[in-house]
Amino acid sequence: MNDKAFALRLEDYTWRQDLTDQYPLEWKRRACGTEAVAGVKEHNNVGNHELFLNAIIQTHIDHLTLHDLVDAAQDVLIQMRFRLPHIAYTFSWEESSSNNPSCLLTYQAPRDEAEAHRWAEQRVIVHCTTKSPLEIYEEIEQKRYEGGNPRGAPAFSIHIIASLPDQASLVGNAETHLLFHANHIPFDGAGLFATVGDFINSLASKISSNSSSVPPVIAWEQSAKNLKHAAIELLAPSQELSGTPFRDSCNAQIASMMRSKDNWGLPTLPLKSRPLPQTSFLNFTPIESGTILEATKSLLGTRGTITHVTHAAIYLALLKHNPPLGPGVLDTQIFAFASPVDGRRFFNTEYTSGRKSYYGLCQSIAHIVIEDIKADAEALKTENDKTWREIMIRVAKRTREQYDEHLSQPNVLSAAIAVMEFVAKMSTGALTVDVLHQFPNGTRLENLVVLSNGSIIVSAISEGSLYLIDPESSNSPPVLVQHIPYHTAVLGLALPLPDTLAVIAGNFSTETGAIMNGSWAVFLLDLSDTSPPRIIDEFPVPGAQLLNGMTTVPSSTNYLLMADSILGVVWRLNIKTGVVEKAISDPLFVQVPPNKNAALNGVHALGEYLYFTNSNTAIIGKIRILPDGLSAGEPAEVITSDFANFTYDDFYVSPAGIVFAASTTEDSVNRVTQNGTQTVLVQNDVELDHPVAVDFGVGPEEGVMYVVTAGTIAGVGGTGGGQVVKVNVGGQ
Numbered sequence: 001m002n003d004k005a006f007a008l009r010l011e012d013y014t015w016r017q018d019l020t021d022q023y024p025l026e027w028k029r030r031a032c033g034t035e036a037v038a039g040v041k042e043h044n045n046v047g048n049h050e051l052f053l054n055a056i057i058q059t060h061i062d063h064l065t066l067h068d069l070v071d072a073a074q075d076v077l078i079q080m081r082f083r084l085p086h087i088a089y090t091f092s093w094e095e096s097s098s099n100n101p102s103c104l105l106t107y108q109a110p111r112d113e114a115e116a117h118r119w120a121e122q123r124v125i126v127h128c129t130t131k132s133p134l135e136i137y138e139e140i141e142q143k144r145y146e147g148g149n150p151r152g153a154p155a156f157s158i159h160i161i162a163s164l165p166d167q168a169s170l171v172g173n174a175e176t177h178l179l180f181h182a183n184h185i186p187f188d189g190a191g192l193f194a195t196v197g198d199f200i201n202s203l204a205s206k207i208s209s210n211s212s213s214v215p216p217v218i219a220w221e222q223s224a225k226n227l228k229h230a231a232i233e234l235l236a237p238s239q240e241l242s243g244t245p246f247r248d249s250c251n252a253q254i255a256s257m258m259r260s261k262d263n264w265g266l267p268t269l270p271l272k273s274r275p276l277p278q279t280s281f282l283n284f285t286p287i288e289s290g291t292i293l294e295a296t297k298s299l300l301g302t303r304g305t306i307t308h309v310t311h312a313a314i315y316l317a318l319l320k321h322n323p324p325l326g327p328g329v330l331d332t333q334i335f336a337f338a339s340p341v342d343g344r345r346f347f348n349t350e351y352t353s354g355r356k357s358y359y360g361l362c363q364s365i366a367h368i369v370i371e372d373i374k375a376d377a378e379a380l381k382t383e384n385d386k387t388w389r390e391i392m393i394r395v396a397k398r399t400r401e402q403y404d405e406h407l408s409q410p411n412v413l414s415a416a417i418a419v420m421e422f423v424a425k426m427s428t429g430a431l432t433v434d435v436l437h438q439f440p441n442g443t444r445l446e447n448l449v450v451l452s453n454g455s456i457i458v459s460a461i462s463e464g465s466l467y468l469i470d471p472e473s474s475n476s477p478p479v480l481v482q483h484i485p486y487h488t489a490v491l492g493l494a495l496p497l498p499d500t501l502a503v504i505a506g507n508f509s510t511e512t513g514a515i516m517n518g519s520w521a522v523f524l525l526d527l528s529d530t531s532p533p534r535i536i537d538e539f540p541v542p543g544a545q546l547l548n549g550m551t552t553v554p555s556s557t558n559y560l561l562m563a564d565s566i567l568g569v570v571w572r573l574n575i576k577t578g579v580v581e582k583a584i585s586d587p588l589f590v591q592v593p594p595n596k597n598a599a600l601n602g603v604h605a606l607g608e609y610l611y612f613t614n615s616n617t618a619i620i621g622k623i624r625i626l627p628d629g630l631s632a633g634e635p636a637e638v639i640t641s642d643f644a645n646f647t648y649d650d651f652y653v654s655p656a657g658i659v660f661a662a663s664t665t666e667d668s669v670n671r672v673t674q675n676g677t678q679t680v681l682v683q684n685d686v687e688l689d690h691p692v693a694v695d696f697g698v699g700p701e702e703g704v705m706y707v708v709t710a711g712t713i714a715g716v717g718g719t720g721g722g723q724v725v726k727v728n729v730g731g732q
Contacts, residue, residue, distance in 0.1 A: 008232065013030055016028055046150050047150070049184035051187055052137055053193070057176050058175055059176075065168055066128070078119075079202065086107075122154075123154065186360055250415045264335050292309075315335055334373060334656075344358055438720055443460055443722055445708040446460065449501070456468070456706055492549045520541045522575075546564060548565045548598065556627065559628060561610065600612060615648060620672055640678060659671070688723075692709060703728060
């Protein structure tokens with residue numbers, strides 16, 4: 001992506017005093033990097049990413065009551081609030097940008113000691129109960145949804161859990177649980193551990209002291225001096241914020257993220273109520289822990305850690321419970337972890353030397369990818385302990401290598417800050433839709449293909465022309481590539497070779513729907529070194545009635561497959577010999593009366609499957625094909641059908657078989673997984689006028705979806721000519 005997509009300015013993340021407040025002690029700053037991801041409003045409100053940490057304390061003070069412990073905890077929390085204001089942050093969102101509100105971190109100093117005590121009383125919650133911390137956690141999650149309006153947690157709170165009848169009871173030497181609950185915006189794991197450690201040490205000093213002196217009066221107006229900088233302000237000089245190396249680092253992280261989106265996971269199950277995580281805890285003795293760590297170093301080397309082994313164990317558990325061996329699972333299927341990595345190692349020397357501590361959220365994301373998972377699943381069917389062990393060691397080593405590769409990249413943290421800001425924008429569901437070009441009224445677009453250099457060629461069904469679009473220069477007008485002679489319409493496009501464009505053309509009226517029989521043909525254009533590209537071959541398809549979508553065959557550059565929307569068949573063309581024949585037919589390809597809409601529409605081959613849409617029956621499906629593009633003799637499968645009245649046109653299919661389909665009737669683009677789960681990415685946007693086809697960018701632009709629209713359609717309201725639209729979908 002270009003520099004604008006990752007633009008960062010230090011001044012956007014500095015604390016600013018809100019001068020509109022009558023008592024000017026409120027400060028705000030914008031969420032930075034991973035804070036922005038944790039601060040996506042709809043996710044934060046339902047508790048995504050919140051942190052819980054349980055500590056067990058024991059005291060040997062005979063006279064200490066639970067009430068005394070609570071009072072001490074509140075006093076310590078008040079003292080900490082002055083030194084560590086992040087424990088009292090609140091969060092808001094810039095509603096002025098309602099489609100994508102940015103998260104704001106806010107700190108307001110107490111007006112007096114009474115207000116500080118009221119805050120502490122709200123943040124220290126007492127539970128006189130025999131319930132476990134896990135049960136208290138479940139109660140917290142259930143209460144979040146009471147009233148139907150969930151809200152995110154406060155920045156920091158403490159649940160004191162004691163098996164005592166009341167607060168007047170002596171604590172004695174019984175175990176008391178401190179369940180710390182934190183919003184993820186101001187904390188990562190390291191920051192929470194440090195804050196909890198500070199609290200427990202201060203609490204121990206407080207309750208062991210015999211002094212009953214009144215705590216000193218705090219000058220709260222000075223507390224803002226202790227506000228912590230955003231991570232971007234603390235970066236080492238090696239972490240660049242602009243320039244080509246920085247942009248390349250951002251693009252590399254986006255590319256890793258895009259690859260990880262094709263992950264294999266557990267199947268999604270229907271839910272009758274909000275679920276809670278099902279958690280099991282395994283407690284290891286010191287001897288067992290030492291044995292595990294010793295074995296880890298022995299098998300993985302001195303840099304091997306329990307983290308690497310845990311990744312491998314999760315991978316094996318997934319292969320056992322959901323092996324990737326079902327029909328349609330691709331040989332290229334991967335398993336991916338998106339793993340947070342502590343970013344403090346990329347701070348300036350004041351922090352890396354230990355002179356200062358950073359309590360906030362500061363992470364980059366390492367994308368750990370495990371390949372050959374289908375082969376591993378097959379191997380594990382033997383239930384052989386040696387096989388399990390070999391796979392676990394191999395995956396743990398590969399995990400370690402990928403962590404090392406991630407940390408060795410330039411601008412790891414600065415690029416992560418920019419990329420996480422981008423991810424936060426994409427996570428809101430309000431994707432950025434930009435019109436690269438709108439054609440004049442009456443020009444109806446039909447298809448597109450993204451070239452290896454990132455340029456886009458679009459076909460105009462209304463005039464038999466091809467145009468070149470430069471997505472990096474929205475001010476540049478489209479360039480006429482070629483007008484197909486003696487034909488009034490061009491439809492499907494494909495690239496059988498890197499510098500060869502295949503084009504479906506015929507005589508067809510978008511106004512009346514009239515078709516000239518025998519006019520359909522496939523043209524080949526040479527894109528290599530001619531301007532304009534010249535036509536190098538023409539292949540008539542005389543038996544076709546309405547050729548529409550077209551695709552290459554993955555196993556051979558000789559063949560093209562074309563959908564016939566009236567006959568409901570797939571034609572195959574050999575571009576070496578010119579031989580054309582009906583290759584595939586299936587009941588799912590045809591029209592179902594009385595609906596007269598075109599039937600078989602888009603087709604795209606991936607692996608051993610041909611994916612297709614039927615606009616007449618609102619079906620997205622797939623059918624197995626042979627390496628030469630002919631039918632494998634098996635019936636087609638329905639991936640999804642009749643989803644909320646969406647009628648699908650052409651589409652893009654990702655390497656993992658995820659379909660991104662254009663729906664002309666609903667002005668939308670939908671994401672459809674292999675199990676039929678649908679997500680509406682964009683719909684009814686004022687800048688999306690009857691979308692008809694989808695493709696994705698290449699290289700650094702893999703996270704960019706390009707859509708062509710028909711614009712005004714005969715008999716259907718519209719605002720103008722066809723459009724070429726850019727949608728940043730990130731890791732969708």
